[in-house]
Amino acid sequence: MTDPVRLEECEMLVARLVVRAMSDRGIDPPQARTLVEDAELRTRDLSLFGLSSLDWMALATRLEEAIGAEIPDEVLVTPQKRSVAGWGAAVLTVRTAGPRPLPAR
Numbered sequence: 423m424t425d426p427v428r429l430e431e432c433e434m435l436v437a438r439l440v441v442r443a444m445s446d447r448g449i450d451p452p453q454a455r456t457l458v459e460d461a462e463l464r465t466r467d468l469s470l471f472g473l474s475s476l477d478w479m480a481l482a483t484r485l486e487e488a489i490g491a492e493i494p495d496e497v498l499v500t501p502q503k504r505s506v507a508g509w510g511a512a513v514l515t516v517r518t519a520g521p522r523p524l525p526a527r
Contacts, residue, residue: 433510464507
């Protein structure tokens with residue numbers, strides 16, 4: 423069973439990174455809390471926020487560095503999962519199942 427409090431924490435982590443990425447691109451972002459609380463925004467493909475594939479790949483790298491583990495490739499390439507909700511769920515899964523260590527860089 424998914425812990426809604428932990429899931430929200432994971433989604434907030436993702437949302438803060440999305441807001442930062444949007445700001446870095448000069449895009450006026452919504453508040454991170456709004457990205458988590460608004461059902462449409464939570465599930466919106468990150469590319470629809472004006473972020474290019476390079477932007478969301480950099481975002482994924484920041485997220486993986488923040489949690490110290492890799493997130494599954496499917497959430498990076500599947501539009502329905504490439505969202506605050508999808509990435510938040512992936513972070514929760516990684517944290518629950520134990521981290522998949524980042525490869526040496």
